[in-house]
Amino acid sequence: MNFNNLFSFHDMRFWAILMMTVGSIVISFNGLVLRNIEFADNWTVIFYRALSFSSSIFLFIIFKYRKSMFGQICKIGRHGLLASSVLGVSNICFILSMTTTTVANTIFTINLIPFITAILAFYILREKLFPITVYTMVGAFFGVIIMFYGALQIGELWGNILALCTAICFSIFTIILRLNKTIDMLPCLVFSGLIAMMAAFFLKMGSLHISIHDFILCFLLGGLMSGFVNCCFVFATRHLVAAEATLFFFIESVLTPTWVWLFVKEETSRNTFVGGSIILMALLVRGIYLRFIAKPLNSDLP
Numbered sequence: 001m002n003f004n005n006l007f008s009f010h011d012m013r014f015w016a017i018l019m020m021t022v023g024s025i026v027i028s029f030n031g032l033v034l035r036n037i038e039f040a041d042n043w044t045v046i047f048y049r050a051l052s053f054s055s056s057i058f059l060f061i062i063f064k065y066r067k068s069m070f071g072q073i074c075k076i077g078r079h080g081l082l083a084s085s086v087l088g089v090s091n092i093c094f095i096l097s098m099t100t101t102t103v104a105n106t107i108f109t110i111n112l113i114p115f116i117t118a119i120l121a122f123y124i125l126r127e128k129l130f131p132i133t134v135y136t137m138v139g140a141f142f143g144v145i146i147m148f149y150g151a152l153q154i155g156e157l158w159g160n161i162l163a164l165c166t167a168i169c170f171s172i173f174t175i176i177l178r179l180n181k182t183i184d185m186l187p188c189l190v191f192s193g194l195i196a197m198m199a200a201f202f203l204k205m206g207s208l209h210i211s212i213h214d215f216i217l218c219f220l221l222g223g224l225m226s227g228f229v230n231c232c233f234v235f236a237t238r239h240l241v242a243a244e245a246t247l248f249f250f251i252e253s254v255l256t257p258t259w260v261w262l263f264v265k266e267e268t269s270r271n272t273f274v275g276g277s278i279i280l281m282a283l284l285v286r287g288i289y290l291r292f293i294a295k296p297l298n299s300d301l302p
Contacts, residue, residue: 024229029259046095121174248283
């Protein structure tokens with residue numbers, strides 16, 4: 001079913017924004033889930049998370065396309081394989097960063113995604129940003145600075161480098177999706193998981209024993225949480241410009257360290273709450289402006 005034929009442009013933008021908001025809230029629990037892994041090491045988590053992620057996305061593709069499934073997979077072409085590779089690397093770096101440094105350090109570093117994406121989109125896609133989006137990014141950037149200043153600790157440089165790699169790779173992935181916005185790039189998610197699985201299998205030399213408890217949590221991370229939010233993101237990039245689509249990850253950046261502070265008592269500084277409040281306020285003001293003040297536009301720009 002082609003939903004683009006059922007809804008107007010503004011309806012599709014509304015659903016894209018709603019899905020990204022809900023998806024960002026859902027994925028914000030990933031740090032909490034990771035902190036409850038009992039015995040599995042980094043690469044074992046990466047393998048089973050990727051296995052459940054690819055499996056769930058593949059089942060969704062079968063349900064969505066049925067007999068035309070293989071034709072749809074072939075449509076992603078070389079750009080799709082490139083997107084799969086950078087997303088696979090991004091997912092690997094994300095898990096390694098989460099287990100190398102604090103959740104707060106990882107999340108605050110990957111807050112650079114909207115800014116890296118905006119720069120790449122401007123030079124590669126020539127995507128313009130409306131003033132309200134620019135103001136939102138500036139406000140959120142100040143929040144990021146405050147949060148990062150409070151979270152960065154001596155001796156955790158490697159974890160932050162991995163988080164920076166996560167941000168760069170995901171920004172590249174976003175640009176590739178926008179370059180191919182007329183194509184459903186969902187199959188890229190399946191291949192990205194396969195890439196992560198192969199890397200983990202090779203490095204673990206096939207030794208991937210895992211407890212039932214940890215397997216369930218890996219399935220929750222990959223098959224449900226990551227699967228859902230990535231499907232939301234692929235849909236959103238077809239109706240929102242690149243920088244706007246990544247803005248919603250600021251919601252994750254505020255909530256993720258909050259959950260681990262509340263439930264597993266992982267230390268979170270006051271800067272987290274101050275910077276997080278600034279970010280949420282910037283997003284709230286933007287949402288109110290677009291909903292109640294701005295006039296409908298006859299273009300695909302926010």
